Amino acid sequence: MSTRGTESASKSIIERIERKWAMLMSAILLVLVGVVVFTGLHWAMMPPSRVETIQPETLNTSGEFVEENLGTATEPDGSVTVRIVAQQYSFTPQCILVPANVPVTFRATSADVIHGMLITGTNINSMIEPGYVSTFHTTFANPADHLMPCHEFCGTGHQGMWAHVKVIEKRTFDDLMRRSRGRRISCAR
Numbered sequence: 001m002s003t004r005g006t007e008s009a010s011k012s013i014i015e016r017i018e019r020k021w022a023m024l025m026s027a028i029l030l031v032l033v034g035v036v037v038f039t040g041l042h043w044a045m046m047p048p049s050r051v052e053t054i055q056p057e058t059l060n061t062s063g064e065f066v067e068e069n070l071g072t073a074t075e076p077d078g079s080v081t082v083r084i085v086a087q088q089y090s091f092t093p094q095c096i097l098v099p100a101n102v103p104v105t106f107r108a109t110s111a112d113v114i115h116g117m118l119i120t121g122t123n124i125n126s127m128i129e130p131g132y133v134s135t136f137h138t139t140f141a142n143p144a145d146h147l148m149p150c151h152e153f154c155g156t157g158h159q160g161m162w163a164h165v166k167v168i169e170k171r172t173f174d175d176l177m178r179r180s181r182g183r184r185i186s187c188a189r
Contacts, residue, residue: 052133059085059111064133071184072097074177084108086115086128089157091148095164095187099173100143108134116152119165127152140167 059065070083071093080102085092087110098104108117110130117134118125121144126134150161166187168176176185 052135053131054109054133056109056111056130059109064107065109067092068184071186073184079103079105081105081107084117084128084163085111086117086150086161087111088113088155089150089161091117091150091161091163093163093184093186095166096148097166097168097173097176097185097187098140099170100140100167102170102173103137103139105135105137113154114152115150115154115161118149118151120147120149122146125151143167143169 054063054065060067065083065085070085073081073083075081080098082096082098082104084096084106086108106117106124106126108126108128109132110128112130114130115128116126117128122138122140124136124138126136128134144167146165146167148163148165150158154161164187173185
């Protein structure tokens with residue numbers, strides 16, 4: 001076979017391989033575009049069922065987020081639930097006690113504008129929107145003090161909006177809960 005024939009055969013093989021790769025990449029691209037379109041339409045028509053709504057106007061008068069329900073509570077299964085209300089320019093409660101090595105559920109809502117909740121040294125980072133309940137779960141491995149600043153600009157006093165999350169030993173936490181006789185506990189002992 002001549003050199004020209006070998007070049008022509010090689011060129012033909014390369015073109016065929018490139019065409020197959022181009023078709024494969026085009027198919028992958030079409031599948032990805034289809035997934036994006038399907039997901040967008042699906043979520044637009046069927047929002048996630050876990051989204052909880054709440055009336056910000058009645059937070060302090062009725063329901064889960066009235067003042068006496070805010071803070072740390074022990075659940076029958078031994079886990080802990082923390083309820084928080086964010087409002088310009090503070091979190092209620094300002095200091096939260098939780099036990100180490102126990103599942104903790106944070107439930108937070110806003111009384112006025114969008115706020116953010118970040119617990120330093122953890123992976124907890126959430127937006128808190130009026131009309132919705134933000135829920136997230138974690139377990140703190142060790143006793144420690146964490147700052148909890150608002151990370152969404154909420155007005156001129158935003159820089160002063162923060163709280164504390166104090167993680168204590170489970171035994172100490174249980175003693176405090178027992179002595180509180182059903183009331184919420186706070187950082188001031």
